[in-house]
Amino acid sequence: MRVFDPPDAYFSIELPGLDNPRTLIITHDGGESIEARELFVRGNNITEGYTGAFHEIPDSGFEADDDVSPGDTLDVTIQDEAYDITVEWVSAETGDSTVYTQASRGEMQSG
Numbered sequence: 001m002r003v004f005d006p007p008d009a010y011f012s013i014e015l016p017g018l019d020n021p022r023t024l025i026i027t028h029d030g031g032e033s034i035e036a037r038e039l040f041v042r043g044n045n046i047t048e049g050y051t052g053a054f055h056e057i058p059d060s061g062f063e064a065d066d067d068v069s070p071g072d073t074l075d076v077t078i079q080d081e082a083y084d085i086t087v088e089w090v091s092a093e094t095g096d097s098t099v100y101t102q103a104s105r106g107e108m109q110s111g
Contacts, residue, residue: 007032033067043085047077083107
């Protein structure tokens with residue numbers, strides 16, 4: 001029997017406020033390091049190109065096999081004051097996944 005065993009890690013999402021109102025900061029707050037290829041940003045009203053694996057985000061500074069470790073941060077640009085965002089681990093081996101953190105603000109517009 002296969003055991004689901006996601007890395008033990010903690011992330012937070014902050015909006016830095018008036019200094020940069022269209023940027024969210026994702027921080028690895030503690031726990032195990034995780035390869036950038038296995039951490040994903042997902043959500044709505046996020047600027048095109050700022051969703052996907054951590055190493056695919058513009059100016060992330062991560063390569064696919066780099067470890068994202070406690071203290072590392074990633075800036076994500078949002079399109080609007082209303083957004084929802086999730087940081088998710090997806091195993092490269094099994095496809096298993098778990099959500100580490102999520103945040104939302106405002107009311108989303110339906111298409």
